[in-house]
Amino acid sequence: MMESKILMMKTINQLLKYIAAASFAIILSNTGISPAHAELEVTINQGQIKPTPIAITPFVDKSGQTFGQDLADIITYDLQSSGLFLPVDPKAFVQSIDSINIQGPRFADWRILNAQCLLAGEVEVSGGQVTVRFRLFDSFRGTQMLGLELSVDEKKWRRLGHMIADEVYKRITGEEGYFNTLISFIEESGPHGRKRMRRLGIMDYDGANVRYLTDGKYMVLTPRFSPNNRDIAFLSFEKQGLAQVYLYNLANGSKKLLGQFEGMSFAPRFSPDATKLVMSLEKRGNSAIYLKDLTSGSLTALTQHTCIDTSPCFSPDGNNIVFTSDRGGNEQIYVMDSRGGDVHRISFGGGKYSQPVWSPRGDLIAFTKIQQGQFYIGVMNPDGSNERLICTDYLVEAPIWSPNGRVILYTRERRSKGTRFSKICAIDVTGRTKCELKTPREATDAAWSQLLDKSAVAA
């Protein structure tokens, strides 16, 4: 009896255990948890903020000229100046340039140099055309990332370098480049004061091909590129010493006064579709924001002459305008819609805000800030939140955005030994990298064109 009862108990116990195990397994399978196949998961949320090492090899020049090396130099300058790339010293290269083009890259030779990417190609000149075939490799993954053929007129061969740099930048960062662009600036020379000569200049991104659009007889200020790269609007004091807005046509070199106004007209900026110009007009000591239609010539007031409203700038979608106003007591940043309604203040920090510029991405507004006698360049969200000051100096002002909304150009003035010296600087929107643009002399008030290959003037 005892034995049979004990056996009974054992079997019942075993049954219960099986049932429990089965139900547990069912629960696990329903919840998707599989202990036997649980995969190890690791999350990396910290890393290095540093430039990507890239090997830029001189292009093989089939025409026996120096285009190959010159192109590599332009690409190297462009990519390095962005702060996102670190070109590897060519003296360290292990694989010869010829063998890359014949055998393909030996990735191990480039991994040794810690070159994450490798750029190689060849250039050929024929029939007045310069043609480049290049390839971008990922040496760590051992794959080709990009392979392109580009050609331009021989006279504009430098453009090729910028275009290749743009393609490399775009492929590695995922964002459009900004190297194949023009930069307009005010070149300053001579003694400070009334006799100081200011003339409108224009150059490539890397400081090459400098041209002057005015002769320096009259003071000029605040050049602005139209979004289609056809015109430059700028301020000139030609007419009886009054500041007036002029348009310079880049295609034919003509210049025209935008309109006859009683007082000064200044601070012009184009709308995103390049059909309108928003600017300030001065009347009775106050300035208001006006919208000038470039096709019909009509002029519309967006604000009233009750205070000083100036520095208007369209949002990239054209629906809003950001501007500076002292209507609240001191200079602050305000936003209104494109018809002048729904005006609201967005800056509430201490100090004075001015020169707001809407990023082409639409996610940020750059501005100049003066606080306790110190100048800053900063950025904030379009609603005024998340204000960040990204650089400061003796004098920093006139911020403008790169076409991709990643870099800000600004004027920086420094004092040393009783003299002042102005240059144009570029700073990454994160504030982590900055560099000084190459200009022949002192330069202020930069303006940045759109990418040239997308515009009518590009060819």
Add this chain to the structure above:
Amino acid sequence: MKRAAILSGILHGIILIIMMIGLINPFSRKLEDQRPLMIDFVDISEITKAPIIAPMDVMEPEPAVEAPQQEPEPQPVPAPPLEQPPLPAPMPEPSPPPPPVEQQQSHPKSEPVETPEPEPLPMPELKKEDPKKEEPKKEEKKSERQLEEKKKPESPKQEKAEVNLTKEQPKPKVNEAKEKKKIDDAFNDIFADVTKETKKKDTSKTSGKTKGAPAEQVGEVVTASEIDAIRRLMQRCWIVPNGVRGVRNLQVKLKLNIAKDGTVQSAQIVDRVRMAGDPVFRAAAESAERAIMDPSCNPLPLNPEKYQQWKTMSMTFDPADMQ
């Protein structure tokens, strides 16, 4: 008064029934579970030896683990004071319980086969000591059984039977040869059956463990510190995409296949759709992949003994905190 008496009687009856039912199920199971638990400890200690013997190969530990299982049986007898006084204690339980005289003889036969050299001398000691050991164990087991059976049986008759058993238990201590052979034999038969079953369970469980079920899983889990080591290494190689549009939504998940030496053999980006349509995500994903393939971050610092746990791994790169 009558009502009160009836009520109290009913209540007492209910309490009695609850005690019966309540005591049977939980306690009987717990007591049975305790035995394998004791044996678990023995096996874990044995398995920990295996990696030392054959740390590199996954298959080798199995025989290595089986060997120590057999060893503890003879070991406790010859050298109880040395290493494993705690370990052998549970192990002998299953082996000695079988009927005293006959099975003692069978034991020595099996043991010398396993470890022929050291045993011959200690064997006689075994015979002497075994009965001593058996007695207390029997007592223990019988007392356990008493508990079980006290709880299990619902009728007073069974309780009496238990009482008889408890009375009989001390007798085998003194006996082993003389009094009430019939009762002893009957009891021993029952007891032998029970112990055989427990033995079967024990052996099946121990054999399962040697093949690595519960104990090995504990040892094979990749620890937090090992994951931290991977994280620290990858942080040195990953160039964070910063300042790009929508950087707070650029989490890149990759599936890694890793060789046994810790070198990443291949990495696949999970979100292929976004990879094809979003150039910024593509750039971030490729940057993460470059970090994984970076020679200075390979091989990953992983314990080869836990290869099964990390031969495939998913790694997520999240730049949101770096902005």
